[in-house]
Amino acid sequence: MSGFNAGGSQLDTSWFLLLAAVLFILGTVGVLVRRNPLIILICIELMLNAANLTLVAFSRQLQNLDGQLFALMSMTVAAAEAVVGLAILVDIFRHRDAEDIDDLSELKG
Amino acid sequence: MAIAVFFVAAALAVAGGIGVVTFRQPIRSVLSLVVVMLALSVEFLLLSAQFIFVAQLIVYAGAVMVLFLFVIALLGPARETGRGRLRFQAALSGLFVLALLGLLWSMLQGIQYRQPDQGTDLSTFGTVQSIGIGLFTKFLYPFELTSLLLLVAAIGAIYLSRKEGDDR
Numbered sequence: 001m002s003g004f005n006a007g008g009s010q011l012d013t014s015w016f017l018l019l020a021a022v023l024f025i026l027g028t029v030g031v032l033v034r035r036n037p038l039i040i041l042i043c044i045e046l047m048l049n050a051a052n053l054t055l056v057a058f059s060r061q062l063q064n065l066d067g068q069l070f071a072l073m074s075m076t077v078a079a080a081e082a083v084v085g086l087a088i089l090v091d092i093f094r095h096r097d098a099e100d101i102d103d104l105s106e107l108k109g
Numbered sequence: 110m111a112i113a114v115f116f117v118a119a120a121l122a123v124a125g126g127i128g129v130v131t132f133r134q135p136i137r138s139v140l141s142l143v144v145v146m147l148a149l150s151v152e153f154l155l156l157s158a159q160f161i162f163v164a165q166l167i168v169y170a171g172a173v174m175v176l177f178l179f180v181i182a183l184l185g186p187a188r189e190t191g192r193g194r195l196r197f198q199a200a201l202s203g204l205f206v207l208a209l210l211g212l213l214w215s216m217l218q219g220i221q222y223r224q225p226d227q228g229t230d231l232s233t234f235g236t237v238q239s240i241g242i243g244l245f246t247k248f249l250y251p252f253e254l255t256s257l258l259l260l261v262a263a264i265g266a267i268y269l270s271r272k273e274g275d276d277r
Contacts, residue, residue, distance in 0.1 A: 006111040006155050014217055016152065019119045021213040023145070025206055026126035032202030038135050038184070042142050042177065046129055049149055049169070052161075060156040060234075063225040068158050068235055069243045075161075075168055076255045080262035082173050086180045087269035093184050 004060055016057035023050035035100045037092075041085045048078040115155055122148035139177045146170040158235040 003012040023046060030043030052071045059067025092104065121144060128141030150165040233239045244252045 006157070009111040011111055011115060011155065013222065014220060015115065015119070016156065017217055017220070019122065019152070021210075021217065022123055023126050023149075025210055025213070026123070026130055028209060029202065029206050030130040032205065033199060034130065036135060038177075038181065039129075039138050042129060042135075042138050045169075045173065046126060046142060046145060049145065052165075053149055053152060056153055056156050056158045056161055059158070061222050061225065063229040063231065063234070065229070065234065065239055065243050066247075068161055068240065069248050071158075071161055072164065072240070072244075073248075073251055073255060075164060076258060079168060079173055080258050082176060083262045083266045084269070086176060087266040090180060090183065091269045 013057055013061040017054060020050045020053040020057065023047075023053070035102060037089055037101045037104070040101060041082065041089070044085075045078060045082060048074060048081075111155055114151065118148040118151040118155075121145075122152070135181050136178070139174060139181065142177075143170055143174050146174065156235075157231075160235060160237050160240045 003010050005011075027043045027045075027047035027050060030046065031040050034040055034043065052074055055067045055071040055074065059065060059071070125141045125144035125148060129138045129145065132138045132141060146165060146169045150162050150170070153162040153165055230239075
């Protein structure tokens with residue numbers, strides 16, 4: 001077990017990794033189980049956040065700032081993804097109600 | 110002290126994550142996600158990532174979540190009702206998630222970190238200064254490409270939300 005010092009007490013890096021894993025799995029459950037497209041986008045945000053926590057945790061453990069810079073990049077990607085995803089969703093909802101993601105199957109071969 | 114802060118924030122984050130998945134109304138899911146973001150920002154502070162902490166608060170808990178709230182306000186409340194079309198979806202996803210959980214757990218059991226990098230000044234670790242130096246030296250090209258990505262996203266959003274028949 002390996003950790004680092006934060007404010008005088010010893011924190012374990014694997015706690016952060018475990019928390020990130022739990023949050024990522026919760027996001028996966030949401031994407032797989034929920035059927036509202038909006039909620040699926042929200043769950044993707046949750047997964048991206050969990051990945052960010054992993055990056056920052058490793059950055060602190062290895063005392064290397066690259067992880068934090070990478071987390072910033074992934075934040076940008078998440079923001080762009082949310083913007084485009086929501087725009088597509090609004091465009092779909094303008095034509096018809098799509099409360100169930102299974103209704104949007106026109107592109108199925 | 111820091112340990113207590115970690116566990117309180119972790120419990121809040123997990124509770125918010127469960128809320129995101131289980132609430133029926135989208136607005137409650139979004140507000141639960143705000144709770145997750147705030148709890149995660151505290152974790153970032155514990156990991157001495159001050160700049161990421163502020164960026165998380167402003168970009169995520171501020172901008173992205175307000176965007177989600179606007180879209181929900183625009184589309185109106187939509188509740189999920191009835192069963193899905195795919196009957197085995199729930200069972201299959203449960204199986205998949207259990208497999209993923211087992212995989213991650215077994216990976217965390219045997220984890221071994223390499224030696225921390227030498228020569229890092231921990232007193233300025235994660236401050237605006239050190240982040241800025243990193244962004245404008247080592248990560249200059251990715252940083253500039255980020256602006257291109259944001260431009261493309263903005264143009265795409267404007268194009269997608271134009272009025273019907275307005276194809277000039």
